[in-house]
Amino acid sequence: MAVYTDVTAEELADFLSSYGIGDLLSYKGIAEGVENSNYLLHTSQGYFFLTLYEKRVAVKDLPFFLGLMAHLARHGITCPQPVVNKSGEALGQLAGRPAAIIDFLEGVWPRRPNAAHCAAVGEALAKMHLAGSDFSMSRPNALSVSGWRRLSDQAAERADSVQHGLRDLLSAELSHLEQHWPHDLPEGVIHADLFPDNALFLGEKLSGLIDFYFACNDMFAYDVAICLNAWCFEIDHSFNVTKARAFLSAYTRVRKLSAAEQQAFPMLARGASIRFLLTRLVDWLNVPPGALVKPKDPLEYVRKLRFHQGVKSMRDYGIEDSGFAA
Template structure:
């Protein structure tokens, strides 16, 4: 979440008049994230998140994102839900951008996840995967392995200014992953961005998943690989086996992994590390002037990639099938 597009009081009042949402009492921009402009709105009725979709988001993908949240919510998953306006639409326009009003989800994200947090995340992720199996719309993963080399070439000339030798490291890794990426894994709707700031807790209870704007169809276990990177490394970037076990145990209680999925985890974790290294590198080199946004360090994911390159099987993480 971030703020790139300013919204005036009058524009916002006109937009809210299209909804049965009460009268606006306050609103403020949300600085976290890098994709869209987001505001927290308080009205005489409830609280909402207002999202303006920036140019990086393909408007053709919005029916998938908004429809998926409605679908998952209807099947019992705790997640934000798009609010329909007086004409029954979930998508409108504000300040020249596609815009949606989304229900506000109570909770906070945890800065230092515990093993208990990881277990609950695994359970919620598996519930999402099961609930998404009958979602009718499909969206290919625009940030899967075939997109990584073209994405990197946009930053390759400047990569070594971020870390010496980074350009060759990435090109070697691309060669390896393109040759070895698995094609036979169970598929479905994945979140693809379940970082700690997209998972809310109330005390020690997971209260919901948010920010579905990278969701797509891909290998289900790739979501777990992303979360091994995002949740199971300590601040010193050492890998926490206890958290990794908790994540997989929680997931398997709802949806047991097939052996082929378990065996693919080290390779998928390498790919997930490279994917976020590349998008962070791209954003690190291109933060718009004056944007209320904090770019994320790509070198964190270089360290994680280096760790995964040393792992030969999932058991080397201390994990059991």
């Protein structure tokens, strides 16, 4: 979450008049993340989130995101629900941007995730994958292997200003991934961005998944790899096998990974590292002037990529291959 577009109190009060959620008492920007402008609203009926969708989010994709959250909730996944206005619409216009109001969920995201947090997220991710199996809408993943070269080209000229040799590292890894990227693995709707700041907890109990604005259709195991990268490394970016074992074991108790998914997993983890390395690098080099956002360090994912390049099998993630095959 972040703030790129300022909203005046007058604009916001006028916008809220078309909703039945009470009078505006206060609001504040949330300066985290990199994608949209987000505000916490306090009205006479409670708390809500307001999201203004910035230019990197295509308006045509918003019905998919909002519809998916409603679908998952109907299938037992705790996630925010879009609030419809008095005309029955979930999407409006505010400060020149498409905007939506989303239910507030109790909980905080874990700044230092432990093994229990990782297990809870693994279980929830597997349940989400199953719950989305009959969602009628689809959205291709523009940030999968076919889109990485374009991102690399955007950052190539200045990549070495972030770290010497980064341009060559990216070029070599992209060539390897494009040649060896797996296909024909089980797929469906994935979250694609389930980082700790997108999972809310009350203590060690998961209270909800949020921020579905990268959700798309892709390989389930790729989503698992994204989460492994996000949850199972320490602050110094070293791999924590205890967290990984808790995460993967909890996921596979709900949805087994096939032999083909296990075999492909190290490559998928490398791809997940490149995906976030590239998007963070582009953001690092192109922060809009005046944005109330601190870009995330792309070099975190260089260290993670180096780890995955040395992985030979699922055993390196702390799990025996035969222990959780379908």
